[in-house]
Amino acid sequence: MTDDGIKHYVLDTNILLHEPLAFLNFDEHNVIIPMVVLEELDNIKDRQKDVSRDARVAIRALEEALHDATPEQITEGVPLTRVSGEHQAVGHLSIFPDFQLRQQEAVISLNENDHRIIQSALEVQRHKAPEQVILVTKDINMRLKAKGAGVKQVEDYRTDQLIDDIKLLTKGFYQFPGNFWEQVKDVESEQDGRETYHYVPLDIFTTPFPNEYLLDETDSFAARVESYDSKRVKIQDIGRERLMSQRAWGVSPKNIYQAMGMKALLDPTLDLVILTGPAGCGKTLLALASALEQVVEQGLYEKIIVTRSTPEIGESIGFLPGTEEEKMAPWLAAITDSLEVLHKNDENMESSLNYIMNKANIQFKSINFMRGRSIQNAIVLLDETQNLTASQLKTIITRCGAGTKIVCSGNLAQIDSYYLTALTSGLTYIVERFKNYHGGATVNLNGVVRSPLAQYAEENL
Numbered sequence: 001m002t003d004d005g006i007k008h009y010v011l012d013t014n015i016l017l018h019e020p021l022a023f024l025n026f027d028e029h030n031v032i033i034p035m036v037v038l039e040e041l042d043n044i045k046d047r048q049k050d051v052s053r054d055a056r057v058a059i060r061a062l063e064e065a066l067h068d069a070t071p072e073q074i075t076e077g078v079p080l081t082r083v084s085g086e087h088q089a090v091g092h093l094s095i096f097p098d099f100q101l102r103q104q105e106a107v108i109s110l111n112e113n114d115h116r117i118i119q120s121a122l123e124v125q126r127h128k129a130p131e132q133v134i135l136v137t138k139d140i141n142m143r144l145k146a147k148g149a150g151v152k153q154v155e156d157y158r159t160d161q162l163i164d165d166i167k168l169l170t171k172g173f174y175q176f177p178g179n180f181w182e183q184v185k186d187v188e189s190e191q192d193g194r195e196t197y198h199y200v201p202l203d204i205f206t207t208p209f210p211n212e213y214l215l216d217e218t219d220s221f222a223a224r225v226e227s228y229d230s231k232r233v234k235i236q237d238i239g240r241e242r243l244m245s246q247r248a249w250g251v252s253p254k255n256i257y258q259a260m261g262m263k264a265l266l267d268p269t270l271d272l273v274i275l276t277g278p279a280g281c282g283k284t285l286l287a288l289a290s291a292l293e294q295v296v297e298q299g300l301y302e303k304i305i306v307t308r309s310t311p312e313i314g315e316s317i318g319f320l321p322g323t324e325e326e327k328m329a330p331w332l333a334a335i336t337d338s339l340e341v342l343h344k345n346d347e348n349m350e351s352s353l354n355y356i357m358n359k360a361n362i363q364f365k366s367i368n369f370m371r372g373r374s375i376q377n378a379i380v381l382l383d384e385t386q387n388l389t390a391s392q393l394k395t396i397i398t399r400c401g402a403g404t405k406i407v408c409s410g411n412l413a414q415i416d417s418y419y420l421t422a423l424t425s426g427l428t429y430i431v432e433r434f435k436n437y438h439g440g441a442t443v444n445l446n447g448v449v450r451s452p453l454a455q456y457a458e459e460n461l
Contacts, residue, residue: 006091008032008128010121012137013040013113014419015157018389020057022157023065023080030077031091033062034098034120036113054391065093079203081395088296096120114139115255118146125152138419158424168429169412172274172442173213173260174206180216196237197226206297208233211441213260215240222256224263227438238263249289249342257445258282264441265290265407268300272440273398274431275409281445283409284383285338291379291407292342298388301379301405303361306335307396308383335383353446367396377403386410387417390429397430 007029015022023031044055061083069078077092098120118135125133134153135146138437143154176183186198202208205228214223214235222243226234245260246252248266253259257277264273265286275283294300339353346352356362367388382396385408394406400406410432412422422428434440 005135006138007132008124010034010096010124010133010135011037012117012135012139012142013037013044014138015136016041016058017044017051017054018138018157018419019391020054021061021087023062023093024083024085024089026091027088029091031080031093031125032096032120033093034096034117036098036116036120036147038062038095040113062093067459068093078399081304092330096124098123114142114145118142118151121146121151122149125150134184156421156424169276170209170431170442171276171444171446172209172211172264173215173444176204176214176216176442178216180214180221198223198233198235198237199232202228202231202233205233209435210438213263213443215256221258228287248293251285251289253286254282256446257443257447258286261286261443261445263317265444266293267441268294270439270441271405271435272397272437273405273407274440274442275407275428275445276427276431276432276442277411277445278413278448279411280448280451283411283445284335285341286445287381287383287407288338288408289342292356292360293383294405295379296356301403302377303363303379305363305365305378305380306383307365307367307380308385312323329440330412335381350380367392373399374401375399375404376401378405380404380406382408384410384414385414385427385430386415386421386422386424386425389420392428393426393430 009026009029010032013022019025025035041055041059045052045059065080065083066074066078074095075097077094080087080091080093083089098116101116101119101123105138117137121133121135132153134155135151136155136157137143137146138157143156146154183204184200186201190197208225208228210225210227212225214225215221220240221238222238224238226236228234240256240259243256244253245265246259246262246266247261253262258281261275261282264270275287277283293305295302302318324419339356340349343349343352343356374387380396380400385393387410397406408427410425410427412425412427415422415425420426431442435442
C-alpha cells in the first residue's frame with residue numbers, strides 16, 4: 001500500500017445498475033471499470049425493463065466523465081473532479097481493456113462476463129501491487145468466485161447501508177423496563193380536546209423519534225412521541241385499553257403491536273406508514289382493513305392502489321397474459337386472500353368482493369409503471385418492500401402527491417433478490433431514513449398471529 005493510502009476499486013455491472021452514479025462515491029480513491037461492464041450496460045439499456053433506465057443513466061454519467069479524454073488518458077485515469085454536480089470524488093476513473101486478456105492464458109474461463117471482470121481485477125491487482133485493489137460487487141456468488149480465483153479484497157457496495165447490524169433497526173416503539181411513571185420525576189400535563197399530553201424529561205429516553213410508540217411492563221401505559229427539544233419530550237397519552245379497542249373494517253388488533261400499527265394506519269396526519277415483521281404477523285390484513293375503512297367508510301381517500309415487487313426484482317411481467325391488473329394477480333394473491341378473510345362471513349362472498357373492489361376503487365399496479373405518475377388522493381399499499389432497492393422505493397414514494405398515504409410493508413427474513421441483504425434492502429433504508437420524519441411512523445409487528453403452526457415455523461425453521 002502506498003503512503004497516500006489510495007485504493008483502486010474495480011466495479012461490477014450490478015453496482016452501476018444498483019446506483020448509476022456509484023463511481024462518484026469513492027472519495028479520493030480510483031475507480032476502474034472493465035470494458036465488459038460497458039458491454040453489459042449497452043445490452044441492458046434497450047431492454048423493456050425498469051433496470052434499463054439505470055443503465056442509460058450510468059452510460060450518460062460515464063460519458064460525461066470521460067468526454068474529450070484521449071484513449072491513453074481513459075486507460076490511465078481521468079480526474080473525477082471534472083464531473084459536475086454535488087459529490088466528493090477527487091480520484092480517477094479509468095476503463096480497463098479486458099478484451100486484451102482474451103489472447104492470454106487465463107486461469108479461469110473468459111466465456112462468462114463475471115469471469116472477465118474477475119480476470120480484470122486479477123490483472124489490475126498484479127499491475128498495481130502492492131497497492132490495494134478491491135473488487136466491488138453485489139453478487140454474493142461472484143464474491144466467492146473472485147476470492148477463490150485469487151482476488152485479495154472483495155467487498156459489497158455499502159454506501160446505502162445505514163446500520164451495521166439488523167438488530168439496530170428502528171422498531172418504531174420503545175418498551176421501558178418496569179413502570180414508566182415511576183421513572184419520571186418531573187412531568188407537566190395539558191389537555192387538548194379529548195387528547196392528553198405530558199411533557200417529560202429527555203434524559204429518561206435513549207433516542208426519541210417522532211411518532212415513536214412508548215410502552216412499559218404494566219398493562220395500562222401506552223403513549224406516542226409527539227415532539228421533543230433539547231430538554232423535554234412531549235408525549236400523547238394513549239393507553240393500552242384505548243389502543244386495543246380500535247376497529248377498522250370489522251378487524252380488531254390481536255396484540256399491542258397490531259394496535260400500534262392500526263393507530264398509525266388510521267392516523268390522517270401520517271402520510272407514510274412502514275410495517276415490518278415476520279410472516280403471519282398481520283401486516284397485509286391490517287393495511288387493507290385500514291385502507292378500506294378510510295376509503296369506503298370515512299371517505300378520506302378516493303382509491304386504493306396496490307403494488308408490490310415481483311421475484312425478478314421488479315422487472316418484467318410481460319410473459320403473463322392479460323391486462324396489467326391480470327398480469328399482477330399472481331403476485332398480489334396476498335391482497336385477494338386478505339379480502340376474502342375480511343368478507344368470509346358474508347352471505348355471498350364473491351358478490352361482496354366485487355362490490356368492494358368497485359366501491360373502494362381498488363387498482364392493482366406494477367411498480368414498473370409507477371415511474372412518471374403523480375398519485376393523488378389515494379392510499380398506496382406497497383407489499384413485499386424487502387425485495388426493493390432504495391432507488392426503487394424512492395421512485396415510488398416520490399410519486400405520491402397531495403392527499404396520498406403510502407403504506408410500505410415487508411419481512412426482512414424473506415428477501416428473494418440476489419443482490420440484497422437485510423442490511424442493504426430498501427425497506428431497511430427507508431426505515432432508517434424516515435425515522436425522524438414527523439409525517440411518518442414505523443411499527444414492527446412483533447408476533448405471529450396467523451396460526452400456531454405459522455408461529456412455530458417462524459420461530460424454529
